[in-house]
Amino acid sequence: MARMYVQIEPLLIEVDGPLAVNTGFRRGLIHRTVERDAEGLAYIPASSLKGRVRRACEQIARQVGLYVCRAPRPNGMCSAHKQPCLVCRVFGSPGRGNGLHWQDARLVRNYQKVFAGDEGNRQAQFYTRTQVQLSRALGIAAHDHLFTSEFAIENLHFEAGITGWLDITPIADEDATGGYELLLLLAGLRLVNTLGSGGSRGSGHCVIHLPEQVTVGQRSIAVAEIFAFVSLLNEFDREAQNGT
Ligand SMILES: [Zn+2]
Numbered sequence: 128m129a130r131m132y133v134q135i136e137p138l139l140i141e142v143d144g145p146l147a148v149n150t151g152f153r154r155g156l157i158h159r160t161v162e163r164d165a166e167g168l169a170y171i172p173a174s175s176l177k178g179r180v181r182r183a184c185e186q187i188a189r190q191v192g193l194y195v196c197r198a199p200r201p202n203g204m205c206s207a208h209k210q211p212c213l214v215c216r217v218f219g220s221p222g223r224g225n226g227l228h229w230q231d232a233r234l235v236r237n238y239q240k241v242f243a244g245d246e247g248n249r250q251a252q253f254y255t256r257t258q259v260q261l262s263r264a265l266g267i268a269a270h271d272h273l274f275t276s277e278f279a280i281e282n283l284h285f286e287a288g289i290t291g292w293l294d295i296t297p298i299a300d301e302d303a304t305g306g307y308e309l310l311l312l313l314a315g316l317r318l319v320n321t322l323g324s325g326g327s328r329g330s331g332h333c334v335i336h337l338p339e340q341v342t343v344g345q346r347s348i349a350v351a352e353i354f355a356f357v358s359l360l361n362e363f364d365r366e367a368q369n370g371t
Pocket residue numbers: 195196197204205211212213214215216220
């Protein structure tokens with residue numbers, strides 16, 4: 128097992144539907160508002176991106192038959208006292224930090240130029256929609272349940288990155304490709320196709336474009352070379368047991 132520096136950037140995120148990454152705060156008549164950075168530009172917080180990629184990785188790990196703990200409830204997750212599951216090795220678990228730093232996804236420079244400046248430009252990133260909250264039990268509109276959500280407009284492009292230290296479990300005795308951990312992380316990134324809330328209503332559909340090369344240790348390596356090992360992902364649990 129080796130601790131290696133990895134660098135996955137840029138991650139280009141194309142959102143082709145309206146995006147709702149809600150702050151959880153209310154502003155005026157709008158119940159759900161989109162996250163804004165200090166310059167008033169829409170962005171996707173790192174925690175939101177990481178949470179979605181984690182879920183995608185859990186899905187992949189379960190699909191190939193690996194043990195995955197029960198996030199996000201802390202008492203269902205791998206504890207600090209035992210061998211963490213592959214997902215916790217990539218994303219961390221309570222009491223066990225993780226050396227990877229996730230950047231917030233910021234608008235790409237061209238879009239920043241369009242929307243920066245005055246309030247009118249900034250406001251062009253957003254629109255609001257008023258919806259009726261249906262009573263699920265009755266299938267009818269519940270009394271007094273009009274709510275207004277804010278969305279970022281369609282076709283925005285964001286850029287993020289992941290850098291830092293990863294404890295790597297070699298695949299087939301090879302750690303230069305970032306092991307099972309980097310393979311799962313890249314596979315998860317590739318699988319994500321919605322961001323933000325309200326995915327079921329068609330908002331936040333997205334594609335995350337991986338860079339062609341990532342850095343592992345001192346080397347730059349083609350992402351395609353890492354994906355060549357994808358059929359071995361299911362070997363992780365056995366490999367990890369042998370390693371103890
Ligand atoms: Zn776990």
